Amino acid sequence: MAEIKTKPTEVTADAFIDAVENPVRREDAKAVRAMMERITGQPAQMWGPSIVGFGSYHYKYDSGHEGTMCRLGFSPRKAELVLYVLTGAESQEPLLARLGKHKTGKSCLYIKKLADVDAGVLDELTRDALAHMDERYPS
Template identity: 65%
Template structure:
């Protein structure tokens, strides 16, 4: 079985964020980093080459494949700011309707820039997602 590419690394989160382009995406990345750190109480850590993650959990699929991933995370990519904060929890769709301009896919939330959204709604979504992660995968 192939090894998962998204593993925790020793890469500096600050250095990663310093290299993000364009400058607005870098600023948005720093804002999201502080927001998720405040919500989780965890220090940010790089997962793979481009995901900033907070906390971790272990999972095993029905197929037997298992791994470890961050509880919440984000990636300030060139096309979008991608947040790994969607859980499918009750009420999530209502919050997404109030969030502002965004797209979704699986557990991902895609935002062009933070100025397009309501940060208080984003915080509520992230808090709900963390609560759902803690319910499904209780912290050790």
Template identity: 60%
Template sequence: MAENKTQATETNVDDFLATVEPAQRREDARAICAMLARVTGEPARMWGAAIVGFGTYHYRYDSGREGDMCRIGFSPRKAQTVLYIPGGFSRYETLLARLGKHSTGAGCLYIKKLGEVDAGVLETLASEAFDYMRTAYPGVSGQ
């Protein structure tokens, strides 16, 4: 079976964040990183080339594919910041309705500017998503 492409690396998170462009996205990324560290109590760690993740869990699909991934994370892309919110968005409908300007995809929350969303609602959403992952996938923690 092929090895998972996205794995934890030893890349320094602060060094990675310093390279994010444009400058506003870099500042947003630093704020999101600090918020996720606070909510999760886990250290930030790079996953692959561009995902900043918090905590670790082990998954195993019915197909037999398995691996490790961060419990919650984000990637500051050039056009927008992507937050990887596990567990599906239906459980967060009330929060998403109050969040502000955003869009969603399969497990991804897209934000163009952090200033366009309610930071308190985003923090609550991140906290609830991380708690969900701790319950759904107990065991492996921050590394």
């Protein structure tokens, strides 16, 4: 089985975020980090080279593949801020409708800049994602 590449590293979240070139993306990353630390009660930790994660959980698929990953996380990428907070749950649909300018992937929320979205709704969305994780993968 292939080795999992996305695992905790020794790089600090501060060093990673401080190295983000785009000043708006860097400040947005600091704000998202503060929000996720407040909501999860967990410190930021780097997972792989580009994910700032909070907490962890162990998963095991029916195929036998298993591993450990952060419960919530984000990545300040060059083109946009990627938040790993989408669960596919119907409870998130009304929140996404109220969020503001964004795109979605399977489990990813893409935001160009935090000024484009409602911070209160993003907070609710993140809390919903954590509740989903806590239910599915109790600590």
